[in-house]
Amino acid sequence: xxxxxxxxxxxxxxxxxxxxxxxxxxxxxxxxxxxxxxxxxxxxxxxxxxxxxxxxxxxxxxxxxxxxxxxxxxxxxxxxxxxxxxxxxxx
Numbered sequence: 001x002x003x004x005x006x007x008x009x010x011x012x013x014x015x016x017x018x019x020x021x022x023x024x025x026x027x028x029x030x031x032x033x034x035x036x037x038x039x040x041x042x043x044x045x046x047x048x049x050x051x052x053x054x055x056x057x058x059x060x061x062x063x064x065x066x067x068x069x070x071x072x073x074x075x076x077x078x079x080x081x082x083x084x085x086x087x088x089x090x091x
Contacts, residue, residue, distance in 0.1 A: 026066065027063070
């Protein structure tokens with residue numbers, strides 16, 4: 001008889017997107033916005049301006065990988081540092 005101890009159980013069906021993000025490094029748009037504390041509108045504006053994180057489609061859902069999230073965050077941090085540096089030079 002096969003070992004089914006690793007198989008999912010009924011509790012797995014009740015997991016939310018938040019539960020999934022704890023085990024999967026990829027995030028949906030909603031998860032990403034919650035994690036980064038930005039609005040969906042801001043995220044889509046960033047994408048339209050070419051500043052949003054890389055993503056891929058899984059069916060019709062945009063998915064943002066952990067690597068893309070890290071790169072996006074570093075880019076925003078670099079922009080902030082550049083702005084801060086220019087602001088202090090002007091003072």
